[in-house]
Amino acid sequence: MRRRTVLGGLGALTAQFAASPAWPRLHDKPPRLREGDTVALVSPASAADAEEGVGRAEYYIRGMGLVPKTGANAAGSFGYLAGTDAQRAADINAAYADPEVRAVFAVRGGWGGARILPLLDWDTIRANPKLLIGFSDVTALHLAFAKQAGFSTIHGPNGTGSWRKESWESLWRLAFAADTPVLGGMDVETVTERPARTVTGGRATGRLLGGNLTVLSTLMGTGWLPDFTDAILFLEDVNEAEYRVDRMFQQLRLAGVLDGLAGVVFGQCSRCATQDPDYAGFTVDQLVDQYLGPLGIPAVTGFDTGHIANQLSLPSGAAVELDADARTIRLLEPIVA
Template sequence: MISRRSALGLLGGAAGVAMAPGALAASPPRVKPPRLRAGDTVGLVAPASAVTLPYELDRALHWVRGMGLVPRQGANLGEQFGYLAGQDAQRAEDINAMFADPDVRAIFAVRGGWGGARVLERLDWDAIRAHPKLVIGYSDTTALHFAIATRAGYPSLHAPNAASRWEAASWESLWRIAFAGEAVTLGGDKLEAEVGRPGQTLVPGIARGRLIGGNLTILSTLMGTPWLPSMDGAILFLEDINEEPYRIDRMLQQLKLAGVFDMVSGVVFGQCTRCASRDPEYRGFSVEDVLAQHLGELGKPVITGFNTGHVRNQLVLPVKTRVELDAGARTLRMLEPAVA
């Protein structure tokens, strides 16, 4: 059986999470997915964009095996339909098959991209509710995280996709959350120094609530649909990539007008990768300006620059799990385990 230490040797060093003291047992989800164990079989699916680069699947298999897990590929994983990983029905079929398979313990998205929301209506939600399993991924996989939180009500993991780079902070946080079943504290000064990405306390304070979030663009596109979980009392976390400041401005304004910022208890904005204007003559707002304008006067705890998003060493974040946001310390403390 592979140990955490030996797996770290395969995946990278140590990193930036700590046990949460006094984790609360109040208001746990009624059902939680089972924790992972060395030797477990896990499914590999492509809910959105096609896996077209030759190294992507090889890298996904490498990382998953390095975690001590046994990968099982979806039957349609190699399909392509335009920019999608096969027809909508094929991608949904793979996800449904993984939830129905009693040997599959959890499900990794191989990559993100575009189109995950197209499969939501085709998924077997009765089976998904009956067979709780961790869904692991980020970016476009946010659509699945939101749908599971809404229709199944149990946690999933906003984490690198299987073909992403699983480096120290990512692997350590996955191990402690998904394998060890710990309630951990994520972020803070030490981790910021290790990864070289300092965060900022925009509004100090402490708030508690269910952690809900992911990619801002996906959240924006699901507004007004039945696939968006309740934001009432939530700790909202956001990240994005390749969006210029005016687009971030527009999406945050949409959330404001929809009342999302009035409902949440606190906000965590992660990394916005390659979000500066590409126009050398640009004289408008920066993303930091836009965040300060929209989030700086909410009157509730807000941090920016948190270690989540399209960056190396991003932390694994447990969606639909109760957490405490300490904006002054720039940490998220889990108040309960994400797995059974």
């Protein structure tokens, strides 16, 4: 099929979960995606080039067998943003109000998503559950949706991402097949040549919440973060010096976020190693051990999420089981109907 040509093909393709009373009850689930569905393309943050950005995203969306409906401001420009805050928010509000649109893909991340959170029409979003798909700065939207919307979203490649095999297969199983996949593990680590590591073994269940560490940190104290109590926190980052990673972990610890977790999944911190030959500080791996090890809860580092090729699409806001020994995340119920 066409999507097999563009995306490299599909590989070989349940437990039910009773949510803890401490977690918000899910509203109606978003609809599953089917070939021929219309999906919106929006730019919630940084500007995207019309051809290399929006055009590339439209190409990949068509390759998935979907029909792109590009937001009016998806290729806009206002400073480093894709339009004013009001314009970018309007595209998202329009997508959730549009009965033809079945899901919403972010064209790219960058910076600026947090600026539009107060401008989103949360009543309309809650009344029209649709998957939101993207990562990096889109973390601001994922976290706000987890607090405000009551349905799961997908932390995965943006529309302009590479959409290689593991990324596409995990998206397909979550969004198209309404499956409850096991994500990660040794087989994926072997294929991607990115071995993960168990920090503390064991299993834990909880709501999968997180995303980009920097973006999450900037939302601390704003009122836009969900409750992380008993959650499985997942994190990733890019181009952050070790001392900044240290600072952000410390912020989470001092805020009490780390103390109430059920488990932690630290993904890739791409290009986070200081290049100064005289640097004598901690590595990111050492910082992970310092902050996560003492928690005594299941924890993994090096998981296949972040600013990398073949990142797994993860069900943000969904109930999952973390097996830290196997280094896997298992979805406990479908996130789409």
